[in-house]
Amino acid sequence: MSWDEGFAHRYEEWSAHMTEDVPFYVELARAAHGPLVELAVGNGRVAIPVAQATGKTVLGIDTSPSMLEHARTRAVEAGVTLDLREGDMRDLSLDEPAALIYCPFRALLHLPTWADRRRTFERVSASLAPGGRFAWNAFAFDHNIAARLDGHHQDAPVPHSLSYDVPENRVDIVLDETGGTSSIWWATRNEWLGLVDVAGLEVEALYGGFGGEPLSPESREYVFVTRARL
Numbered sequence: 001m002s003w004d005e006g007f008a009h010r011y012e013e014w015s016a017h018m019t020e021d022v023p024f025y026v027e028l029a030r031a032a033h034g035p036l037v038e039l040a041v042g043n044g045r046v047a048i049p050v051a052q053a054t055g056k057t058v059l060g061i062d063t064s065p066s067m068l069e070h071a072r073t074r075a076v077e078a079g080v081t082l083d084l085r086e087g088d089m090r091d092l093s094l095d096e097p098a099a100l101i102y103c104p105f106r107a108l109l110h111l112p113t114w115a116d117r118r119r120t121f122e123r124v125s126a127s128l129a130p131g132g133r134f135a136w137n138a139f140a141f142d143h144n145i146a147a148r149l150d151g152h153h154q155d156a157p158v159p160h161s162l163s164y165d166v167p168e169n170r171v172d173i174v175l176d177e178t179g180g181t182s183s184i185w186w187a188t189r190n191e192w193l194g195l196v197d198v199a200g201l202e203v204e205a206l207y208g209g210f211g212g213e214p215l216s217p218e219s220r221e222y223v224f225v226t227r228a229r230l
C-alpha cells in the first residue's frame with residue numbers, strides 16, 4: 001500500500017511547509033490553453049490555487065476517498081470548482097485531451113515499479129493535446145540524507161518515523177498517531193528520462209528547483225517539464 005487513509009487524516013499539517021511549488025504549477029497552468037489535470041490531486045493543495053488563478057475547473061484524480069473528501073471541502077471553502085474523480089493515475093483516461101497534466105509533491109514516487117510509471121507516462125502521453133505539457137517533481141536520492149534519517153523518529157511536522165529499504169529503493173513514512181503509512185520509491189534522472197523516451201514525450205526543461213535553477217550536483221529535487229510532440 002503506497003498511501004494509507006490514516007495518512008490523509010494529517011495531510012494538511014504534513015504538507016503545510018510545502019508552498020514553493022504552487023507558483024511554479026500556477027504559471028504552467030496560466031500558460032496552458034485547454035483542460036488542466038492534476039494526477040494524485042490529494043486535498044487540492046495545488047489544484048485550488050491553480051483553479052483560482054486560471055478561472056478554470058481543474059480535473060483532479062486520486063485513489064484516496066479521504067483525500068478527495070478533504071479536497072471537496074476545501075474547494076467549497078475557497079469558492080472554486082474542481083472536478084474530483086476517484087481513480088488510479090495508471091488508468092488515466094480523459095474525454096478531452098489536456099493542455100497540461102501535472103503531478104506535484106513527488107506523487108509519482110508512490111508508484112512502486114518502473115512498469116507502473118511507464119504505464120502512467122503512456123496514459124499521460126495518450127491524454128495530452130499536441131504540444132500539451134506534463135510536469136512533475138521528485139526528490140533526487142541523497143545517501144547522506146538517507147543515512148541521517150533511516151530508522152529515526154521526528155516530531156515535525158507530524159510525529160512520524162522513517163525507514164529506508166535500499167534494495168527496494170523505498171522509503172516508508174509511518175505516522176505515530178494513526179499508523180498511516182506513505183511509501184515512496186525513489187527514481188534516478190535516467191529512469192525519468194527513460195520514461196519520457198518510451199512515452200514519446202520531449203523534455204522541455206529539467207530544473208533543480210521551482211525557481212528554475214539549473215540542475216547541478218547540489219540539486220536535491222528534479223523539476224521536469226515535458227511536452228507531447230506536435
Ligand SMILES: C[S@@+](CC[C@H](N)C(=O)[O-])C[C@H]1O[C@@H](n2cnc3c(N)ncnc32)[C@H](O)[C@@H]1O
Pocket residue numbers: 002003015039040041042043044045046061062063064067087088089090103104105106107110111
Ligand atoms: C503527497 S500526496 C500529493 C497530493 C497533492 N498533489 C499535493 O501536491 O499536495 C500523494 C497523493 O497521491 C495519491 N496517490 C497515491 N497513489 C496513487 C495512484 N496510483 N493514483 C492516483 N493517486 C495516487 C494519494 O492518495 C495522495 O493523495
